[in-house]
Amino acid sequence: MSTEVSNNGVIFTKAINLGIPEIDKHFKYIKRKIKISPDVLEKDEILVRNVYLSLDPHLRNLMRSDYNLVEPFIEGNVMKASGIGIVVYSNNDQWKEGDVFLGWEEYSKISPDEAKNGLFFKKYLKEAKNDGNSLSYFLGILGMTGFTAYVGLYVFAKPKKDETIFISAAAGAVGQVLGQISKINGLRVIGSAGSDTKVDYLLKELKFDDAFNYKKINTDQALKETCPNGIDIYFDNVGGETLDIALTHLNVKARVISCGMISQYNSTTKYGVKNLSVLVSKRITIYGMLIFDHYEEHYDSFQKEMIPWLKEGKLKYKEHVVNGIENAPQAFLNIFNGKNFGKVVIKINDL
Amino acid sequence: MSTEVSNNGVIFTKAINLGIPEIDKHFKYIKRKIKISPDVLEKDEILVRNVYLSLDPHLRNLMRSDYNLVEPFIEGNVMKASGIGIVVYSNNDQWKEGDVFLGWEEYSKISPDEAKNGLFFKKYLKEAKNDGNSLSYFLGILGMTGFTAYVGLYVFAKPKKDETIFISAAAGAVGQVLGQISKINGLRVIGSAGSDTKVDYLLKELKFDDAFNYKKINTDQALKETCPNGIDIYFDNVGGETLDIALTHLNVKARVISCGMISQYNSTTKYGVKNLSVLVSKRITIYGMLIFDHYEEHYDSFQKEMIPWLKEGKLKYKEHVVNGIENAPQAFLNIFNGKNFGKVVIKINDL
Known part of the structure; x- marks a missing residue:
C-alpha cells in the first residue's frame, strides 16, 4: 500500500x-x-x-x-x-x-x-x-562549519597561548565556534561582524576579548585599536578588502587561514589585494582549506573534543x-x- | 708602519x-x-x-x-x-x-x-x-640566492617527482639554481625570463623543459601552452600580475613560494591581485619566506648537497x-x- x-x-x-x-x-x-x-x-x-x-x-x-x-x-x-x-x-x-x-x-x-x-x-x-x-x-557546531573552525585552528594555525586571533564574519557559523575554541586555547580573540547586535553577542555571550561592527568603524582603525600588538592568526571568511587590510596588521610568522571569500562570491568585479608583499618580509603563510579533505583524519577527534565542551556549557551555539x-x-x-x-x-x- | x-x-x-x-x-x-x-x-x-x-x-x-x-x-x-x-x-x-x-x-x-x-x-x-x-x-649559488632556492624547494614546496614547477625570473640568481635542482629532483621545469637570450640559456644550457619570454608572449597564453596539466609549484620571485595570472593555472594542493616581489619594489602604485579565491577552492598554500631564518638549520646540508653537484658538473652557474x-x-x-x-x-x- x-x-x-x-x-x-x-x-x-x-x-x-x-x-x-x-x-x-x-x-x-x-x-x-x-x-x-x-x-x-x-x-x-x-x-x-x-x-x-x-x-x-x-x-x-x-x-x-x-x-x-x-x-x-x-x-x-x-x-x-x-x-x-x-x-x-x-x-x-x-x-x-x-x-x-x-x-x-x-x-x-x-x-x-x-x-x-x-x-x-x-x-x-x-x-x-x-x-x-x-x-x-x-x-x-558538530558538523561542517564547526569542523572547519576546528581544523583551521588545530591543523593549520597551530596556535600558541596568548597569541592574537582575528576572525572576520565572527558571528557566522564558523566564526562563533572558532572564537570559543580559541578562547578555550588561551588566545586573545578579536572578531568583526556586521551589526551591533552581533557585536554584543560576541562580547557578552561568547566572551570575545574585543569585537567591532565593520559597517560602522573603518577596519584599519578598528584593528589598530583592538590588536595593538598585531595579529598572529587571521581567520579569513570574507576575502577582499578585509583581507587586504588585515595583511598590514599581521605579525612576523603570522598564519592566514582562508576558508572562504564570501565578499567575492557574488561580486561582478574582483577586489585586487595590494598588500601581499608583507608575505615575504614577515614570512607569512596563507593556507587555503576545504573541509572535505579532513573528515577521515580528524572528524573523530573533533567529535570527541567538542561534545564534552558542549555538555559542560563551554560552548554556546x-x-x-x-x-x-x-x-x-x-x-x-x-x-x-x-x-x-x-x-x-x-x-x-x-x- | x-x-x-x-x-x-x-x-x-x-x-x-x-x-x-x-x-x-x-x-x-x-x-x-x-x-x-x-x-x-x-x-x-x-x-x-x-x-x-x-x-x-x-x-x-x-x-x-x-x-x-x-x-x-x-x-x-x-x-x-x-x-x-x-x-x-x-x-x-x-x-x-x-x-x-x-x-x-x-x-x-x-x-x-x-x-x-x-x-x-x-x-x-x-x-x-x-x-x-x-x-x-x-x-x-653556494650563498644566499642558491640557499633560497634550496630552502624554498625542500623545506616549503616539498616536491614530488613529475610535478610541474613554474619559476618566474628564472634566469636570475635564485631561478637558475632552482631550475637545475628541480630537474635533479625529477620535476617538469618551466621558466619565464625577459629576453630571448635568457630563454635560450634556460632551454639549451640549463635544460629547462620549457621557457618563455614574458615580454613577447602573454603570460596567461604561455602558461596554457607550457603547463597544459597545470602548475603544482609556483616559485614567485616577482609578485604582481605574474602572480595573479599564475594563480589561475595552479592545480589542487599547489604550493606558492613567495621569496620576493621584485615587480613591486619600485612601483608607485601597488598591483591588486584578483584571483586569490582559488586559494580556497584549490586548497593552495602560499609560503612567504626570508632566507635569514634558515641558516642554522639547513645551511650545512645545503653545502653538503650542492658542492658535489657542482663538482660533477650537474649544476651550471x-x-x-x-x-x-x-x-x-x-x-x-x-x-x-x-x-x-x-x-x-x-x-x-x-x-
Whole structure:
C-alpha cells in the first residue's frame, strides 16, 4: 500500500557566474507530490524524508557554470545541500537514517553513491540522538562549519597561548565556534561582524576579548585599536578588502587561514589585494582549506573534543532556523547580505 | 708602519619609499682614503679589504624609511651588502678572513657584532678556497640566492617527482639554481625570463623543459601552452600580475613560494591581485619566506648537497660580474629592469 504526499521543492533554474542570484530568476519553488512506496526506488537507493537542510555560502560556487572543481548544480534539477533526513524506505542494506546530500525538497531519493558517502556520519548521528543534541547541530557546531573552525585552528594555525586571533564574519557559523575554541586555547580573540547586535553577542555571550561592527568603524582603525600588538592568526571568511587590510596588521610568522571569500562570491568585479608583499618580509603563510579533505583524519577527534565542551556549557551555539522549504532561496541569499545571525538551517519537517 | 690607500665608496644619500631610485639622487660615489693600520680599529673590530659585493633586490627595501622589519640604511652612511673580503688587520681573536656585511667601498671596518655574525660562514669559505670554487660563488649559488632556492624547494614546496614547477625570473640568481635542482629532483621545469637570450640559456644550457619570454608572449597564453596539466609549484620571485595570472593555472594542493616581489619594489602604485579565491577552492598554500631564518638549520646540508653537484658538473652557474665599486649603483638599478643576466656581484679588488 502506498500514499501520495506533497514533495514541494526548489529547482535550480539557471546558472549564474557573476553577481547576485535572484529568487525568481535562478530558483523556482515548485509544488508536486511523491508516492511514498518502495516502488519508487532502484537498487541500493533510499527514500528520505528531509528534516533539516544546511545552507552555506559555498553552495553559491555550485551555481556557476564555470566552476570546474566539483560538479556544479544542473539547471532544471532540484537544489542540493547537506542535510539530515529520516529514511522512509530503503533498498540499501546499510541504511535506515542519516546525514546525506539532500535536495531542497520534502522528500529525496538518494542515489547509491550518495548513500555510500553518507555512511561515514551514521554513527555520529546515532550518538547525537542518544545525547539529546538536536540533530541540526550536526549541520553546524558538530558538523561542517564547526569542523572547519576546528581544523583551521588545530591543523593549520597551530596556535600558541596568548597569541592574537582575528576572525572576520565572527558571528557566522564558523566564526562563533572558532572564537570559543580559541578562547578555550588561551588566545586573545578579536572578531568583526556586521551589526551591533552581533557585536554584543560576541562580547557578552561568547566572551570575545574585543569585537567591532565593520559597517560602522573603518577596519584599519578598528584593528589598530583592538590588536595593538598585531595579529598572529587571521581567520579569513570574507576575502577582499578585509583581507587586504588585515595583511598590514599581521605579525612576523603570522598564519592566514582562508576558508572562504564570501565578499567575492557574488561580486561582478574582483577586489585586487595590494598588500601581499608583507608575505615575504614577515614570512607569512596563507593556507587555503576545504573541509572535505579532513573528515577521515580528524572528524573523530573533533567529535570527541567538542561534545564534552558542549555538555559542560563551554560552548554556546546560535542557530538561525528558517521553517519551510519555500523559504530556502531567500534564506540562502540573506547569508550574503548578513541578514542571518548564526548558522542557517532550513527546517523542512518535524522529526 | 701604516700606508694610506684609496677607499672609494658609495654613500646612501636619501631614503626612497616608492618609485625608482636614481643614481645622483639616492647614491653618491665618493673618493677618499683610508689608513691601513691597526690604529683605526676599536676592540673586536676588523678591517677588511673588500673583494666581492653581492647585489640583491632585497636591498631596495632597506632604502625605504618606512621599512620597519630590519634596520634600514642610514642616510649619509655607506651602502651595505653581503660580501667577501680579506681581513687586513684584526683586533678580534676569531677573525682572519670572511663573508660579512660589507660596505659599498674598498675597505670596511667591521663592527664586533657584524664580525660575530660572519663567523658562521668562516668554515665554508675555507673549504671553498681548498676546493678551487671562486669565493664569489659564496654570494650566489653556494650563498644566499642558491640557499633560497634550496630552502624554498625542500623545506616549503616539498616536491614530488613529475610535478610541474613554474619559476618566474628564472634566469636570475635564485631561478637558475632552482631550475637545475628541480630537474635533479625529477620535476617538469618551466621558466619565464625577459629576453630571448635568457630563454635560450634556460632551454639549451640549463635544460629547462620549457621557457618563455614574458615580454613577447602573454603570460596567461604561455602558461596554457607550457603547463597544459597545470602548475603544482609556483616559485614567485616577482609578485604582481605574474602572480595573479599564475594563480589561475595552479592545480589542487599547489604550493606558492613567495621569496620576493621584485615587480613591486619600485612601483608607485601597488598591483591588486584578483584571483586569490582559488586559494580556497584549490586548497593552495602560499609560503612567504626570508632566507635569514634558515641558516642554522639547513645551511650545512645545503653545502653538503650542492658542492658535489657542482663538482660533477650537474649544476651550471652564471654570474654577472661588474668591476669597480663606482659601478655598483647602476648595476644595482639594472637588476630591476632585467639588464643583468645571472647573479650580480661587484668585483672591487683582486684577491
